[in-house]
Amino acid sequence: MTDTAKDLEQLLPFYANGTLEGIEKEAVEKRLQEDEAFRLELDYLKALRANIKAEDMGQSPGELGLARLHKAIDADANVGNLPKPPANENRFWRIAAIAATIALIFALSVQLYAPITGSDDYVTASGTTKVEGPVFQIFFEAEGNQGAISSLLAAEKLTIIEGPTEIGYYRVAAIEKLSNNTRQELLARLNASPLIQEALAE
Amino acid sequence: MATQITEPSDEELIERIARQDRAAFDLFYKRHEKHIYFFIQKKLNDSFEAYDILHEVFMEIWRKADRFEGRSKVSTWFFGIAFNKTVDRIRKKMPDQFSEDDNEDIVDEEVLNPMELVGATEEATLIAKCIEALKATQRAVVQLAFYEDMSYPEIAKIIGRPEGTVKTRIFHAKQALKLCISKFTGDRS
Numbered sequence: 022m023t024d025t026a027k028d029l030e031q032l033l034p035f036y037a038n039g040t041l042e043g044i045e046k047e048a049v050e051k052r053l054q055e056d057e058a059f060r061l062e063l064d065y066l067k068a069l070r071a072n073i074k075a076e077d078m079g080q081s082p083g084e085l086g087l088a089r090l091h092k093a094i095d096a097d098a099n100v101g102n103l104p105k106p107p108a109n110e111n112r113f114w115r116i117a118a119i120a121a122t123i124a125l126i127f128a129l130s131v132q133l134y135a136p137i138t139g140s141d142d143y144v145t146a147s148g149t150t151k152v153e154g155p156v157f158q159i160f161f162e163a164e165g166n167q168g169a170i171s172s173l174l175a176a177e178k179l180t181i182i183e184g185p186t187e188i189g190y191y192r193v194a195a196i197e198k199l200s201n202n203t204r205q206e207l208l209a210r211l212n213a214s215p216l217i218q219e220a221l222a223e
Numbered sequence: 224m225a226t227q228i229t230e231p232s233d234e235e236l237i238e239r240i241a242r243q244d245r246a247a248f249d250l251f252y253k254r255h256e257k258h259i260y261f262f263i264q265k266k267l268n269d270s271f272e273a274y275d276i277l278h279e280v281f282m283e284i285w286r287k288a289d290r291f292e293g294r295s296k297v298s299t300w301f302f303g304i305a306f307n308k309t310v311d312r313i314r315k316k317m318p319d320q321f322s323e324d325d326n327e328d329i330v331d332e333e334v335l336n337p338m339e340l341v342g343a344t345e346e347a348t349l350i351a352k353c354i355e356a357l358k359a360t361q362r363a364v365v366q367l368a369f370y371e372d373m374s375y376p377e378i379a380k381i382i383g384r385p386e387g388t389v390k391t392r393i394f395h396a397k398q399a400l401k402l403c404i405s406k407f408t409g410d411r412s
Binding site: 034037041079082083087090091093158221222 | 245248249252253256257258260261264270271274277278281282285286350351354365366368369370372373374375377390391393394397400401
């Protein structure tokens, strides 16, 4: 392939998406008139583009994401509006910070030198059931009643291990180990449930 | 005579966001969040992290709208923010995915594990699987060119690389996709 031919091949995707202009567009069109293989390549790219464009974008955070942004923007604004502490308060905070640092170092050293006896296994929020399956993050619908949510979790052999978090989701785990396919199917069922706004796999 | 109500342009919304106009921000979010989320999610394959990055992108839009100078399209600006934040996250998780030492002349022959394609009998699913198998750098340009219909100068600005690199990347991505698809359909044309 000559350099010019290669250049034109590299421009073809942008002819296919309609963004090529001017001399480059004319050069591509000239080659298209002359070269059957080049026309087939364009057909392939157009089909590829149509296929990619037809892909469903799926679920996005939507209103939930906007609510989280509003909260963060409010927090930003509040930080900006806080009055500056008077200079003579600095001394108190410096002493408090030093005390906190000493306490932290002490706590860390106790943890580091303590014998390791625990495991990384999750237990339910009540601390009674050991769970082995994958963990999901679930935003429940605000209108969902507790009984219906409990029934759903029981039917799917799920249990709450943490939550609600600061942004409002629960961490929920499958009690049993699941294969990748079963996990995906479960995730799809959760997202289809009217009680759930969004479910994400961890 | 009926009054025609026109939607504000992205440029107008950004000007209003720069003045901390919440309504403009909400409208801008509703207009673009799905596309930006999809763009991030496609590269990360992790909806939770994509949600986090989407949040960071919009916070940056809110905080830095006053710095947008209008030298590029608004979409080029915010996709650039999304791209950089996604790349930073991928670099931390998978450093080899965004190596600057990529040799653009080598056709990426990375192919899928055949088991992954057992269920991918439909053409659209097969293409989606093959796109997932591309390098993150190639996947980004394919998505911007074919999903967002962007020109190569715009894509170059978003990914912060020369225009020639964009053209080479999409050329190699196209070859890799062809190879991947033909391997599983037996079509060598």
